Amino acid sequence: MxxxxxxxxxxxxxxxxxxxxxxxxxxxxxxxxxxxxxxxxxxxxxxxxxxxxxIIDAHCHLGMWEDAVGFEGDDGNEETDPATPHLRAIDGINPMDRNFEEAYQGGVTTAVTGPGSANVIGGLFTAIKTYGKRIDDMIIKDPVALKVAFGENPKWVYGEQKKLPRTRMAIAGILREELTKAKEYMEGRAKKEDEDKPELDLKMEAIAKALKGEIPLKAHAHRADDIFTAIRIAKEFNVRLTLDHCTEGHLIVDYLKEEGYPCIVGPSLSERSKVELKNLTFKTPGILSKAGILVAIMTDHPVIPLQYITLCASLAVREGMDEMEALKAITINPAKIVGIDDRVxxxxxxxxxxxxxxxxxxxxxxxxxxxxxxxxxxxxxxx
The missing domain is CATH 2.30.40.10 (Urease, subunit C, domain 1)
Structure with missing residues (x-):
């Protein structure tokens, strides 16, 4: 004791x-x-x-892009197929990465980590403790979300390859197509007659977790129109949703309040490296929080090293967020959003x-x- x-x-x-x-x-x-x-x-x-x-970070890529390693430690994006729902973060995380030690030395005990945003459907996120040597012993809950991405990143990755998707229409189209396939797959698997059942499909099984309501779609969406597209598709298929990044959330706060989806905001301590970040500001989490929206602050590690999540919360307070709400945004709020508040x-x-x-x-x-x-x-x- x-x-x-x-x-x-x-x-x-x-x-x-x-x-x-x-x-x-x-x-x-x-x-x-x-x-x-x-x-x-x-x-x-x-x-x-x-x-x-x-402290809990509700959206990062800890262990997926290892520190100071380069290509050998780059396991966060499978840039060969825009729909890879069956990929599991736990198979790509290296707990020996020194960023784990830096995280818990900064008070961060839980990381919600997973694939990046190259693909329209990137794979399954997991929630883990930041201390340990074997990922199987560090898991709090797996999976916790199915990563999907809108906007510039899939456009850029596959546009460079001269492949679908090269437009926002194609991103939404691919996501709808895969969700529809999974819905039909679930209906087929539910049939009593074995000869009519489709064969086991790991991609469809992963998407089925979202369609059943077991996990939400974790939507990478910076721009307001991409946020609305994520919401539109979530409603069409009656799935749960978290709005991750939500960079332009402050511009559409009234709509987001009405919709009621939780927002995971960040990384705000970074440059405006692409067009969809032009309205990046630390005011966003405070504006959303004051509207009654459930808000978490994230680092998107390695974009911002995980141990600096408290600095991000501090800057949000400087820009108008209530201090206690900022503390909740890196503790109980992410736990609630991710569905691990029964433990942490x-x-x-x-x-x-x-x-x-x-x-x-x-x-x-x-x-x-x-x-x-x-x-x-x-x-x-x-x-």
Missing amino acids: ILLKNGNIYTMAGEVIEGGDILINDGRIVEVGRNIDPSGAEIMDVSGKFVMPG GSLEPGKDADIAIFDGNPLDIRNRCYATIINGRIVYKRD
């Missing part, structure tokens, strides 16, 4: 507990409060420290003991991560 003693605890599930304690046992949080009985526990004094749930995202009894301890408020760039706990184990403590 470990007892964190006398910290300022931001549970993300209620009031801040000043001078509070957290009791951890067998990898889980047992109790959160004040003056918890320390009998039998290893005491870790966190007096005056800022204690919060382990807040400090409550029964949840995984994933905890980030900072010298002070992490939204102040001067404050550093003091210690990180994952699954009840102290994986990092600053000397």
Whole structure:
């Protein structure tokens, strides 16, 4: 057992507990409060420290593009077929990449990682812990989403190859075609007579997870028109949807509020490297949040290194986002959006003991991560 003693605890599930304690046992949080009985526990004094749930990035590519490796470590985009729904992130992640260590040293305990946006349908995202050597032991939930992409990236990748899709119409057309095939496949597989059933198809099985409502489509969409296309198709096929990047979300906030889909915003700490980023601003998450939309802030690592997610949240606050909402946008909100809030995202009894301890408020760039706990184990403590 470990007892964190006398910290300022931001549970993300209620009031801040000043001078509070957290009791951890067998990898889980047992109790959160004040003056918890320390009998039998290893005491870790966190007096005056800022204690919060382990930070969660709801959209990144951790382990898919390895640090300082180049082509050999580039496993995020299969740029040979615009529809590859059967690809699984867990088969492309290298936990030995040093970015994992840098992530948990920055207080990031959960990464939602997966394929990039070269393909219209890129494959299956996963939610993992950032500490470990074997990906099978790091999984929180797999899969958590089916990645789809709109806009410039598929156009550029396949336009260069002189292949479909070269237009936004073709992107939407391919996605509709694959969703329709999967719907018909599901109907065929449901038949009682074996001779009428289609053969097992891993591509269709992956898409079927979205059609059944088991996972959402994770839609890469920067521009307002691409966001609306994602919503249009999600409605046509009655599937769940998250709007990832949502760069022009602030321009259509009233529509997004009406639609009610969660938004995963970022990476905002980057250059406007292409046309669809011309309206990039750190004001977006605050505007969406104030409208009542469920918002998470993401890094899109390696675009922004994962450990700088707190800096992104800080800049969002500077541009108008409420401070507590910014903290929620890197903890409980991404957990809810991804569907892992039963285990992570807040400090409550029964949840995984994933905890980030900072010298002070992490939204102040001067404050550093003091210690990180994952699954009840102290994986990092600053000397």
